[in-house]
Amino acid sequence: MEIKINNKIYEAKEGEGIFKVCKNNGIKIPTLCSSKEFQEGLCRICVVEINGKLMTSCNTKVAEGMEIITESENIDKARRINLELLWADHAGKCATCKKNRMCKLQSLAEEYKIENFHFIPRKGEITGQEELDLIRDNWTRVVVENENPCISRNSEFCVECRKCINVCPEKAFGFNHRGSDIVVGTPYEKVLDCSFCGECVRVCPTASLMDQNNYGEIVETLDDLKKFSVAVLDFGIEEKILEQIKIGISPEKDLNKLLINLGFEKIISLSEKDKDNEDEIIKQIKTDYAKQEKINPADIAVFFISSKIYKKKNKNEFLDYVLSEREVARLVRDKEKIKTGKIRL
Amino acid sequence: MKDIKIITEHWGKIDPLKIEDYLGVGGYEALGKFISKMKPEEVVEEIKKSGLCGRGGAGFSTGNKLESVANNPKAEKYFICNLEESEPGTYKDRLIVDNNPHLLLEGIIISALSIGAKRAYIYINGNFEKQKEILERAIEQAKEKKYWGENILGSEYNLEIEIFSGAGAYICGEETALINSIKGNRGEPKYRPPYPTQAGLFGCPTAVNNAETISNIPWIILQGGKEYAKIGAKNSPGTKLFILSGAVKNPGVYEAPTGITVKELIEEYAGGIQKGKEFWFAQIGGACGKLFLEKELDAKLNFSVGTGRDLSVQMGSGSILVVDKSVNIHDLLISWTDFFRRESCGKCVPCREGTFRLWEIAKRFRDNKISDRDKEAVKDILWTLNNTTFCPLGKFSATAFQDAVEKLKIWK
Ligand SMILES: Cc1cc2nc3c(=O)[nH]c(=O)nc-3n(C[C@H](O)[C@H](O)[C@H](O)COP(=O)(O)O)c2cc1C
Ligand code: SF4
Numbered sequence: 001m002e003i004k005i006n007n008k009i010y011e012a013k014e015g016e017g018i019f020k021v022c023k024n025n026g027i028k029i030p031t032l033c034s035s036k037e038f039q040e041g042l043c044r045i046c047v048v049e050i051n052g053k054l055m056t057s058c059n060t061k062v063a064e065g066m067e068i069i070t071e072s073e074n075i076d077k078a079r080r081i082n083l084e085l086l087w088a089d090h091a092g093k094c095a096t097c098k099k100n101r102m103c104k105l106q107s108l109a110e111e112y113k114i115e116n117f118h119f120i121p122r123k124g125e126i127t128g129q130e131e132l133d134l135i136r137d138n139w140t141r142v143v144v145e146n147e148n149p150c151i152s153r154n155s156e157f158c159v160e161c162r163k164c165i166n167v168c169p170e171k172a173f174g175f176n177h178r179g180s181d182i183v184v185g186t187p188y189e190k191v192l193d194c195s196f197c198g199e200c201v202r203v204c205p206t207a208s209l210m211d212q213n214n215y216g217e218i219v220e221t222l223d224d225l226k227k228f229s230v231a232v233l234d235f236g237i238e239e240k241i242l243e244q245i246k247i248g249i250s251p252e253k254d255l256n257k258l259l260i261n262l263g264f265e266k267i268i269s270l271s272e273k274d275k276d277n278e279d280e281i282i283k284q285i286k287t288d289y290a291k292q293e294k295i296n297p298a299d300i301a302v303f304f305i306s307s308k309i310y311k312k313k314n315k316n317e318f319l320d321y322v323l324s325e326r327e328v329a330r331l332v333r334d335k336e337k338i339k340t341g342k343i344r345l
Numbered sequence: 346m347k348d349i350k351i352i353t354e355h356w357g358k359i360d361p362l363k364i365e366d367y368l369g370v371g372g373y374e375a376l377g378k379f380i381s382k383m384k385p386e387e388v389v390e391e392i393k394k395s396g397l398c399g400r401g402g403a404g405f406s407t408g409n410k411l412e413s414v415a416n417n418p419k420a421e422k423y424f425i426c427n428l429e430e431s432e433p434g435t436y437k438d439r440l441i442v443d444n445n446p447h448l449l450l451e452g453i454i455i456s457a458l459s460i461g462a463k464r465a466y467i468y469i470n471g472n473f474e475k476q477k478e479i480l481e482r483a484i485e486q487a488k489e490k491k492y493w494g495e496n497i498l499g500s501e502y503n504l505e506i507e508i509f510s511g512a513g514a515y516i517c518g519e520e521t522a523l524i525n526s527i528k529g530n531r532g533e534p535k536y537r538p539p540y541p542t543q544a545g546l547f548g549c550p551t552a553v554n555n556a557e558t559i560s561n562i563p564w565i566i567l568q569g570g571k572e573y574a575k576i577g578a579k580n581s582p583g584t585k586l587f588i589l590s591g592a593v594k595n596p597g598v599y600e601a602p603t604g605i606t607v608k609e610l611i612e613e614y615a616g617g618i619q620k621g622k623e624f625w626f627a628q629i630g631g632a633c634g635k636l637f638l639e640k641e642l643d644a645k646l647n648f649s650v651g652t653g654r655d656l657s658v659q660m661g662s663g664s665i666l667v668v669d670k671s672v673n674i675h676d677l678l679i680s681w682t683d684f685f686r687r688e689s690c691g692k693c694v695p696c697r698e699g700t701f702r703l704w705e706i707a708k709r710f711r712d713n714k715i716s717d718r719d720k721e722a723v724k725d726i727l728w729t730l731n732n733t734t735f736c737p738l739g740k741f742s743a744t745a746f747q748d749a750v751e752k753l754k755i756w757k
Contacts, residue, residue, distance in 0.1 A: 040536075041536060041693070044694050044695055081695070085694055085698035118719075160691070160694075162692070178516075179686050180689070180697055180701035
């Protein structure tokens with residue numbers, strides 16, 4: 001069928017969402033909550049105008065003869081107000097945030113120049129006593145949980161986009177409470193206990209769900225000249241890492257260079273056929289390889305770089321750290337920051 | 346015409362716990378007439394002729410709704426009676442159960458059979474313990490008389506009736522959230538289309554109707570749709586239960602024809618304003634209702650804002666809160682905003698965050714700490730609530746506040 005977007009005619013298929021049609025035709029619409037698999041229309045940022053009415057483009061389907069406008073004063077106003085409301089509910093700790101410059105909310109807030117002039121932060125650090133008094137009853141429940149071995153959870157950063165809830169194959173998360181008290185959590189707020197496939201961390205747009213690690217120790221190990229750091233790259237991880245750092249972090253396309261720059265001294269890339277014996281290959285580093293190279297195994301630090309974050313709970317004498325593509329990107333980000341001496345946007 | 350009573354006719358005169366009492370005043374005759382003389386499509390036709398429209402607030406044509414479910418080729422269909430009634434200041438539906446539960450039950454059975462449903466649900470607010478017991482009793486008595494179950498009154502018709510008790514959330518009165526709740530999901534609205542009439546409960550065509558709407562149906566079957574259409578306003582005929590509260594002499598629930606003016610209701614039904622009190626404004630339709638000043642009280646209460654010259658207002662649930670000048674507006678603002686920030690399902694940004702911010706600002710207003718920045722923020726929040734929320738609840742939450750700013754000029 002034919003539809004009109006910004007006064008130009010486009011071809012669209014029955015049942016397609018407007019957002020998708022726009023995307024396919026290179027028309028950019030911002031969104032926080034929708035993805036290829038789920039379009040729930042929760043963030044209300046992807047609004048467009050259809051016959052003068054604001055509608056969310058992600059979950060509104062095309063119809064014959066539809067006329068859609070994707071940029072207008074009202075659209076911009078809606079996006080700004082809704083982003084500002086979200087922003088005020090957010091922790092607002094970008095400078096020290098683990099996800100700084102890798103955060104969807106932050107980049108949208110920058111794009112729409114959200115500076116929060118209207119509201120008092122609801123979550124996060126408050127300094128002045130007056131502010132503290134005002135905010136006392138405004139605190140929403142914040143869930144911080146670091147007791148599980150793989151995923152670090154802090155709802156202070158959560159924008160309630162529901163991506164984690166939707167993507168989780170085990171239905172580990174849900175919305176607890178309602179209204180302004182809503183919080184994404186586990187049933188009865190129990191410690192997260194799942195197979196830790198890491199999908200939720202992958203889709204989280206902010207720093208609410210993060211890879212569990214001891215970041216300081218990792219940096220120290222990599223910087224330690226006495227330590228021989230070995231990176232074992234899982235099959236397929238290379239593109240994922242480059243994908244992560246592509247926007248706003250580093251233009252570098254040579255992964256080996258990046259890793260060496262981070263402090264790795266040896267890089268082992270697994271191929272597809274190594275899938276079933278990766279544990280064996282990892283074990284050989286501190287045994288056979290150490291013997292052959294005459295390195296004291298105690299001086300070797302083995303990093304498995306993989307999306308399989310459940311491996312974090314299987315660390316042992318042969319495997320010191322498991323890093324996901326996001327954690328590598330974060331290491332790169334912080335290295336770049338030191339190199340250039342400032343945060344580049 | 347003014348004295349015509351359809352819903353409240355037997356209130357206080359019969360024992361609601363005894364089916365015999367209801368039978369004594371002609372109860373279940375409409376069901377008998379349907380079973381013995383009418384085809385399901387004739388029932389739907391009669392309801393269409395009556396012009397009956399939904400008493401749950403939106404005023405959608407009941408006949409059209411039933412027809413679209415009836416005409417759906419899918420074999421499995423459901424009928425749901427909406428007895429959630431969480432709108433502040435609204436307590437008409439539960440009074441129907443208190444006073445004449447069998448009238449409602451008869452309406453449910455006829456409506457369900459007319460659309461070809463084999464199963465009907467009564468979705469009741471979890472706080473209505475007493476009404477649930479009354480209904481359970483009525484359902485039991487009706488089963489003994491074979492008014493529902495297998496082979497109703499010896500016919501080929503079968504129907505199961507089940508009461509489903511919600512948890513008492515305002516949003517679960519919204520039909521898609523209600524359906525989610527029966528399915529065991531989180532009580533939050535779903536994107537429409539598809540509408541419940543196309544794909545509702547368990548993916549099947551479903552008609553959701555308000556308890557008061559349904560209670561009109563036995564009368565329509567017995568007296569005919571044409572007779573019903575003669576009552577009240579042309580564009581939304583019938584009688585309506587109005588709930589008057591606040592600074593009136595006799596607060597309570599009154600049945601009156603649609604098209605009546607707010608003034609008439611206050612003066613002639615509720616005994617006027619209490620002595621020593623001075624009228625300020627009336628809120629029509631619950632916490633989500635608009636505010637009306639004295640000069641607007643001649644407006645006729647309707648479901649659709651008419652095109653005619655007459656000033657008319659949408660009555661929503663039918664509640665009328667009369668506020669006098671001694672009322673502290675801060676209390677009201679906080680009560681409204683707190684209600685919506687608690688009852689928002691919390692899934693979409695403008696409603697979850699916006700209702701919270703309005704409440705926060707209302708409290709600062711009370712404490713005399715309101716700033717210009719807050720007033721600007723209120724403008725933005727009301728705008729986004731009106732234009733970008735997922736479901737009508739978000740929009741509802743802006744109505745009273747907006748009128749308070751624009752009509753009552755609270756900021757000055
Ligand atoms: C937030 C919200 C709350 C609602 N609450 C109720 C309610 O308590 N009872 C009700 O009958 N309808 C309620 N409705 C309307 C229902 O969605 C639906 O339109 C109605 O039950 C249809 O019945 P009717 O056509 O007989 O009015 C509500 C709607 C919204 C948006
Ligand atoms: S407007 Fe949004 S948050 Fe509010 S009740 Fe509807 S869906 Fe839920």
